[in-house]
Amino acid sequence: MVKAAREDVRSLTGPEKAAIILLSLGEEHGQGVWRMFDDEEVKEVSQIMANLGTISASVVEKLLVEFVSQMSTTGTLLGTFESTERLLNRFLPGDRVNSVMEEIRGPAGRTMWDKLGNVNESVLANYLKNEYPQTVAVVLSRIKSEHAARVLGALPEDFALEVVQRMLRMESVQKDILEKVEQTLRTEFMSNLARTQKRDSHEMMAEIFNNFDRQTESRFITALEERSRDSAERIKALMFTFEDLGKLDPGSIQTLLRAIEKDKLGLALKGSSDAVRDVFFSNMSERAGKILKEDMDGMGPVRLRDVDDAQMAMVNVAKDLAARGEIMLAGNKGEDELVY
Secondary structure (H helix, E strand, O other): OOOOOOOOHHHOOHHHHHHHHHHHHHHHHHHHHHHHOOHHHHHHHHHHHHOOOOOOHHHHHHHHHHHHHHHHHHOOOOOOHHHHHHHHHOOOOHHHHHHHHHHHOHHHOOOHHHHHOOOOHHHHHHHHOOOOHHHHHHHHHHOOHHHHHHHHHHOOHHHHHHHHHHHHHOOOOOHHHHHHHHHHHHHHHHHHHHHHHOOOHHHHHHHHHHOOOHHHHHHHHHHHHHHOHHHHHHHHHHOOOHHHHHHOOHHHHHHHHHHOOHHHHHHHHHOOOHHHHHHHHHOOOHHHHHHHHHHHHHHOOOOHHHHHHHHHHHHHHHHHHHHOOOOOEEOOOOOEEOOO
């Protein structure tokens, strides 16, 4: 809590400074800043603001001078595509903003066809298989041949052959038809793709936590629970851990077993729960299971760090197999998630 007697701006924390500045800006000028905060930041700043008490004019003045001074000396301004787009939307029509932003995004491609070249062939094929063969023929004729080949290979065979026949018979495409196809792709496909590809911050953090060793993970989760229990619970729900391998279906377990180095498997199971261990042994032949148990017994005491590394390696192999569509990962809440 900030005390009225506190006159040294340097003693204020970052969130306390933010709360004072936002209070000084007022409703009209501060609303744009509030909109940029996520829920946790709103809660944190609001709680501090509610407990500020009386802040002397000198503290406010010193804080604002410090803020302006830092901005003018360091030039620290963060410009992003998102912030630029928000700014343009305030004084330009939506269609003009979309056109401008497409032009400045650079590596993603200047035209719709350039952008399609950066879309995974499986994702593009999954969308195109529901379109008319003639429409698909137009799209594939506009993208690079190597990419078109991969998309054709990912389409259902009969449908792909129909598309090939349409492409063979296709002459020059009228401009209005091409524009209509391009507009449909922009509004129905690329816009949906952009929304689905936005990464949830908790999902990103769950992946980072997955790569911690057991002690570091426990330390961070415990500390986060004290500051934001909701965030900690969401991260834990999104994390895919070694124990989650016990939820895999038998076919996926057997595929994973074939891909795992046997010494890594024994070391990982050495530190696992009985439930996970039983799942793996039940999907092995009696002879293979016996050999593995003997190897594990022969290891004697093992370092926790080595067990963590082996378990992490198994989780990473499972994720790679899932990304290739060779196994299904079960969700942490017991729901089966199909991975394409």
